[in-house]
Amino acid sequence: MTAAVSLQNVHKVYNNLTVVNDLSFEIQAGEMFGLLGPNGAGKSTTIRMLTTLTKPTQGQIEVAGFDIVRQPLQAKQNIGVVLQQTSVDGDLSVWENMELHGRLHHIRNPQRQQLINQWLEYVELADRQGDLVKTLSGGMKRRLQIARALLHQPQILFLDEPTVGLDPQTRRRLWEIILDLNKQGMTMLLTTHYMDEVEYLCDRIGIMDGGKLISLGTLAQLKSQYGEGLVMKQVGDRWKYLFFPDLPQANAYLDRQSDKTGMMVRPSNLEDIFVELTGRQLD
Ligand SMILES: Nc1ncnc2c1ncn2[C@@H]1O[C@H](COP(=O)(O)OP(=O)(O)OP(=O)(O)O)[C@@H](O)[C@H]1O
Numbered sequence: 001m002t003a004a005v006s007l008q009n010v011h012k013v014y015n016n017l018t019v020v021n022d023l024s025f026e027i028q029a030g031e032m033f034g035l036l037g038p039n040g041a042g043k044s045t046t047i048r049m050l051t052t053l054t055k056p057t058q059g060q061i062e063v064a065g066f067d068i069v070r071q072p073l074q075a076k077q078n079i080g081v082v083l084q085q086t087s088v089d090g091d092l093s094v095w096e097n098m099e100l101h102g103r104l105h106h107i108r109n110p111q112r113q114q115l116i117n118q119w120l121e122y123v124e125l126a127d128r129q130g131d132l133v134k135t136l137s138g139g140m141k142r143r144l145q146i147a148r149a150l151l152h153q154p155q156i157l158f159l160d161e162p163t164v165g166l167d168p169q170t171r172r173r174l175w176e177i178i179l180d181l182n183k184q185g186m187t188m189l190l191t192t193h194y195m196d197e198v199e200y201l202c203d204r205i206g207i208m209d210g211g212k213l214i215s216l217g218t219l220a221q222l223k224s225q226y227g228e229g230l231v232m233k234q235v236g237d238r239w240k241y242l243f244f245p246d247l248p249q250a251n252a253y254l255d256r257q258s259d260k261t262g263m264m265v266r267p268s269n270l271e272d273i274f275v276e277l278t279g280r281q282l283d
Pocket residue numbers: 014015019037038039040041042043044045046
């Protein structure tokens with residue numbers, strides 16, 4: 001497999017503050033990669049560098065085989081971007097937003113019209129094509145952003161917190177779209193605060209904290225690294241977590257305790273691993 005995205009020793013410094021600190025990882029073609037981390041971890045800054053919106057202070061980034069500093073235009077032609085702030089123009093119609101993006105990417109007619117139709121159908125917005133974007137719901141705006149990001153047929157899609165602020169049903173609908181695109185071969189990187197989102201969607205997970213990548217692997221790898229069985233022990237008003245390689249060993253530990261008050265056993269999950277790694281809960 002070829003690396004679709006590659007970061008080598010990437011740093012980003014704002015006003016003497018290092019917000020991305022020596023980040024190195026690769027995303028393979030066709031992979032769905034999730035960057036998870038608390039507020040301020042550096043996820044958005046990483047996505048902004050990967051999508052050429054800001055330059056790394058140090059280090060090398062290649063996207064679709066192009067260096068993002070030396071070949072930003074070629075890199076941009078190969079990526080689609082859905083950022084946190086809904087960046088679709090509310091005073092233009094759905095169709096006009098797509099049309100504008102198509103023109104900016106020099107997609108000629110009739111292909112432009114055909115692609116606009118195709119992607120609006122795909123995200124189920126064809127019947128709203130004449131409506132002003134400001135009349136759409138949050139979920140519809142996000143679907144429009146995705147359709148627009150796909151219009152120039154990128155190989156890699158970057159999604160910065162794609163489901164933040166959406167109701168559970170709308171999140172599910174977006175997840176289905178994201179999974180379907182990935183099934184069609186799209187390489188994806190998404191950032192999120194939500195554990196269930198990465199557990200459901202991502203092949204591999206990178207956990208960031210304080211600008212650093214503190215863990216990287218599949219969910220199964222992370223669980224086997226930290227332990228699949230968990231004993232929770234109440235100490236005062238806090239829970240102490242004890243990891244065990246598997247559930248039977250966690251149960252065996254509990255059985256050996258003469259006083260089991262305030263203790264319980266369960267399989268570990270990503271959130272437990274995150275808390276263990278960072279000492280913090282996610283929002
Ligand atoms: N343009 C900027 N100038 C100065 N500092 C910045 C700038 N952009 C981001 N930062 C700082 O960089 C750090 C990382 O921010 P970033 O937005 O990348 O984190 P994040 O993991 O995406 O957080 P969130 O989940 O809240 O979006 C923060 O301390 C933030 O204040």
